[in-house]
Amino acid sequence: MSHLPTLITDLAIILGAAGLMTLIFKRLKQPLVLGYIVAGILAGSHVTITPTVMDAGNVQTWADIGVVFLLFALGLEFSFKKLMRVGGPAVIAAMTVILGMIVLGYLVGVVLGWKQMDSIFLGGMLAMSSTSIIYKAFDDLGLRTQRFTGLVFGILVIEDLVAIVLMVMLSTMVVSKNFEGMEMVYSIGKLLFFLLLWFLTGIYIIPTFFRRTRLLMGDETLLIVSLGLCLSMVVFATYVGFSSALGAFVMGSILAETIEAETIERLVKPVKDLFAAIFFVSVGMMVDPGMIMEYFWPVILITLAVLVGQATFGTLGVVLAGQPLKTALQSGFCLTQIGEFAFIIAGLGMTMHVTSHFLYPIVVAVAVITTFLTPYMIRAAGPVYPYVEKNLPRKWRRFIEHYTSGTRVVNHESNWKKLLTSLIHIVVIYSVIVIAILIISFNFLVPLVRMHIPGFWGSLLCAGLILLLISPFLRAIVAKKNHSVEFRLLWEDGYFSRAYLVSLVIFRFVLAIVYVMVVIMSLFQASVGLLLGIACVLMAVIFYSRYLKKQSIQIERHFLHNFRVREVYARHSGGKVPPRFAGHLLSRDLHLADFVIPSDSLWVGYTLSELALGNRFDVMVVAIFRGQNCINIPGGMERLFPQDRIQVIGSDEQLERFGEKLQTMTLPPADSDLTQSEVCLKQFVVDEESSLKGKSIRESGIREKYRCVVVGMERGTASLRNPDADTVFEAGDLVWVVGEELNVYDLLNWK
Template identity: 45%
Template sequence: MAHLPHLVTDLGILLTAAGITTLIFKRLKQPLVLGYIIAGLLVGPHFAFFPTIHEIENIRIWAEIGVIFLLFSLGLEFSFKKLVKVGGASSVMALVEIVTMLLLGYTAGQLLGWSTMDSVFLGGILCISSTTIIVRAFNELGVKPQRFASLVFGVLIVEDLVAILLLVLLSTLAVSQQFAGTEMLAAVLKLGFFLAVWFLAGIFLIPTFLKRAGRLMNDETLLVVAIALCLLMVMLASQAGFSPALGAFIMGSILAETTKAEKIEHLITPVKDLFGAIFFVSVGILIDPGMMVTYAGPIALLSAITVLGKVVSITGGGLLAGQGLKTSVQAGMSVTQIGEFSFIIATLGLTLYVTSEFLYPIAVAVSAITTFTTPYMIRLSEPLYKMLEAVLPDQWKERLNRYSTGAHTINTTSDWKLVLRSYTTNMVVYAVVIIAIVMLADRYLNPFIIENGIEGFWADVGTTGATLVMIAPFLWALALHHPQKEAHSRIWANSKYRSVVLVLEFARAGVAVLVVGFLLNQFFSTLAAIIGGVVIIALLALFSERIQNFYRRIEDSFLSNLNDRQISDDHNIAPWGAHLTSFLITPSSAIIGGTLEELQIRERFGVNIAVIERGERTIMPPTRYERIYPYDKIYVFGTDEHIEPFRQYVVDEGAVGAVAAGKEDVRLQKLVISSSSVLSNKTIKESGIREMTNGLVVGIERAGTKIMNPDSNLTFAEGDILWIVGSPSRIKHLEETAVKPALDKHFAEQS
């Protein structure tokens, strides 16, 4: 009989146990992650009643592959554009929670008498919630369309990025064994630099490659190419001194910006599920039940700290961000668990031999307890809100409502803000690109030239010349490009600010000279580098038009790749609880065939259908004669209380989703009516908003009063805050038109 390698038998035992527990936990309607952990516990070395894994080290290798695919999948769901669109509220909530839990975890570890390193890693373990558990819980409970869910998803996006940063910082701390501020700052800057380089290069190259090779790719080849790209970035990250998981996450986030993202995510799901199961089972294998009994007290304490700390910190962050009591409490009660990133951080401590062996099983036990309680916490969020509302003094509730409304007040973005933001972005992006090209030339191009028979001075000249050609368009953009031309021109037109503009222009040129000097100083003396930098910037100005045309082609290609997949799943939420969500109309829906006038949706449910997407068409806003057809996607504006009955009436279970990418970007935007606005004292019908923006006025705030779905004959007054569903670019144009008289008056007074 042929000998069967232990690797095959171990994998068979592992997957058999995982399959059985999966079926049991699916039947019990419990999170599958808990089933995997229990499966690992049963086939691990501490449980003798079942077949036992022989070579745990092999399983650890499989588990590391599982971590890579888990992080790759998270990256596909992450997307840097999503991070930009997260908004201030989710960012504030996430940062308040992370800082609070880091402090609570470290303090708890110190009070328990643990080492400094154990306490630091404990803080990192407790501060990251589980994206997997929350998404599954939201799907099972049907709360994804509700207002608080979009905030929670934003919090999770920020947490994922912070978790990646924590992996780098904790690795640095583990190696240095001390809190060296300089080393930590260097690690953060190094991470930021490589993230920027990889993202910029990836967006420029990978979508272009996928487009050109698209005709040759079926499902099989696309899957192979996606995994190859993932592992390639894993190798690059390892070469740069980062964890393999970071490389997988970055490649996932790059592919998330391509038109193939959904297809890749669909194809990679079975691979991720397989290796993810292996990872979570390996987590259970490493658990020592005796140690968990020994540390039952700390496990109970840390579970309570996790649940209470996250509820209080997220709720407090939500109130601080002006999200209102109900939304803040619901969000706080949804993120009360730790999960996959916590296991990865705990595994990092064990791998680097800087944490005690008891920390890992404690982290797993806390995760299991908090995961089990998650669905119940979400269900209890609304009763808790009602209880708090009943016991809070009226004065406190009034202040909270007033603060919530005030936190959403918007002002027109000033020209100075636009110009300074563009200057800063340009300097950072182009400096990163130029420095990366210079470093690659120094490390690879110069040795290549020397190996091919050119040495000494001429090798340096050749390397410098080739590098200058490569960086010329980016150097021109750094020194001379004005992305906000209109705002820049308006500022320059005011003679008071011309001296400031000149200082900024000279500063940009100075930075460009320093960058060129950095390049030349790699091969020549400092004085020669500075003189050469000034000469090169002058030549760039002389040949500006040719370089500009070349740069435009590069920029257009990059922006085309970046914007191929428009992600518009952010919800710009109105302060009184109304928000925008979307429904896919199934063939069995009760509203198919009816016109909006016949269905009387606004009168019956208190919601407004603001947009209809039908194939390649976007009907915005629809007229009362528009009919609803199968597979239409309708965008609905209303409160959770109104949307939920409408959802139950309109769609089959599971057909509801968050606002997704459409043929034309659709958002909920705000506009403030000033005393000099052209909209002031006009009715909605007279204002022409519907015609100018293809939009619909769905709400008005007036002196603390909230008017939902206002009548078309209502007259705008000074101080009104309008909520409009429509195209952001059109609404932005309307905003600029509405405030132009006030700006003209302001500049006239200043001149």
């Protein structure tokens, strides 16, 4: 008998248990992640009544791959455009929740007498809610069209991004073995530098690569290339000192800006589901049920901290963001669970051996409990709101009403704000590119050139090459926005504004000279005054160079084109850009919601004018998405087709009524036995006594009466395929018919 590798046996146990548990949890209408964790508990070494995984090391390796693909898939759904669209309210609310829960988690750990690192990691685990669980709960409860759900999804986007930063911060704490402020600031600055650099470089290169190789990209090739890019970024991120999860997330978010994003997401989903299942099963394998009972009261205390803390800080954050109290309560009560990042952070602590052995199973137990309670907490927001409003002190209530109504006023940006915001973006972005070029040049280019051309001439060649590479970006730092509308308007305001404008130009000029000085002083030995003079001359040449101006503009246009490539593709394929006002509707009673027209909907084939949705439901259809096309502000003669995704504007009540009606307006299921509707192919011979003899196919009524089709006839040695309807049956003909099995047998008995 051949030997079966342990890994295959372990995978059979893991996937078998996971498959069984997912069926059970699907039946119970619970999140699948809980089923995976239960499967892991059964497959782990702590439960002896079921088959046990033999080599946990191999499983952990697969679980690490699962984390990579989880973060890669999350990045594909993330998109930097989505981050820019979430708006200020989501950012304010998310940061309030995260900071509040980190502090609360740390204090709970201190109260329980845990060591400092356990308390810090506990705070990080409790700070993030679960995107997948909340998404599923909204679907199950039919709340996707409610006004507050858009804000909740925005909060979750910010939390996912901050979770990545938090993982890096915790890793830095562990490696440095201290909590020095400057060390932490350096780590965060390094993270932000590389994130911006990877994003800029990726957007500049990768969409162009996919566009030029599109004809070569079948599904198989696209999957392999995407996973190759993902794992390459994982290796590079690990090489420069970051986690593999960060690299996967960054590459996913870059690919999310390409035309192929939806296809990549579809292709990667089965791979992600497989490895994610192994990851969550491995999470369950680390849970010791006996330890959960031993730490029963800490589990209860932390669960209460999550429920109360998330609801409180979530509500407070949304109120601070300027939203009404009802919306704030609904949003806060949705966030009351621990997300998948808690498992990843807990695994980070265990892998680096800095957290106690009891922390992991406690957090998993809390996650299971809070996940089960999520639907009930979401439903509880409705009854809690009238109670809170009634018992809230009058001064507080009036302050909240005044504050939230005041924040809804649209403030026009001043010219100074517009100009300074643009200049900050320009200086930061181009400085990151210049610094990255300098780092790469002095680590790779300079040693290579000096190896072949030593001395002064080698240094001169290096200086020329480096300055040539950074000159378009230096010119952009100095020259951009000097002729903008805001700059001209402020210049015309008077001498006071002109002094500040001149100072801004000088500051940028000095910054560019500093970069040039770094290059020259690193390669040549001379007096500072001489080098400064050379740097000023070089910057003057760069500033007045028409060629560098053209190069700078082309680089920026190429980047912006790649950044908007999905919208550009939509225009060229006959579609239009989706509405851009979705984020601005959250501050009003109206908001956007998406609905999909079911394939069996009774509304299919009717025009918007015939359906009169505005008169019947007080809603307005503002866009129809059909395949790759988008029809903005459709006219009354536009028809609805199966699987159209329509965007509708209305209030919570109007959209809820519309959605309920849409789901009920479907064709009734046919009362038929599917086992009897299978189509089959049969043959029969027309004999002398057959009722078909002498009749044509049309006259026989085979199609009309028995719902069968004659597909062929054989007469002697001749064969006739798809015979004409006027063909007459003769004795001895061999006839082939196709139809449902029962109908065919009825025909054979009749003929």
